[in-house]
Amino acid sequence: MERNSRSSTAQEELIGRMLEEVQRVDVEREACQRQCHRAERRLQEQQEEHQRVISIYRTHLLSAAQGLMDEEVFLVLSGIWKLQQDLSCREGVEEAEAPSFRGGSGGGRLAVEGTVFSES
Structure with a gap:
């Protein structure tokens, strides 16, 4: 028990x-x-x-x-392009010409290498 x-x-x-x-x-x-x-x-x-x-x-x-792009977007894309070019230069890749930014013919448009961009 x-x-x-x-x-x-x-x-x-x-x-x-x-x-x-x-x-x-x-x-x-x-x-x-x-x-x-x-x-x-x-x-x-x-x-x-x-x-x-x-x-x-x-x-x-x-x-x-x-053929339309906001100026701010263009500037950001140009900055990205420049960073890419800087990296390419460090790796020995030949540098390409930067896209140019110029005022359009009025009407709030911007042109880059033949493409028209709209200003915000």
Whole structure:
């Protein structure tokens, strides 16, 4: 009888430890779920921002293809072109002539190498 009592006590202690472990794992699982939900929200926000940026780029490219470009966009693109040329020069690639920016014939347009750009 005493042996059964010790065995029963040992089983109860084991069950108690196992319940504590289950509770600890459950708390960790809930924390992981919260972290996963936060990551999903951040990913969604970043995807939306990415789509917004792509839309802006597409609009600018379409405008450029139609011969119209905002002056600010032109200046940014010229800066990017210059950075690319600087990198090319460091790598020993021959430097190309920079696009020229000149005022158009009035009417708020800018011309670059034969393409007309609109001023904002």
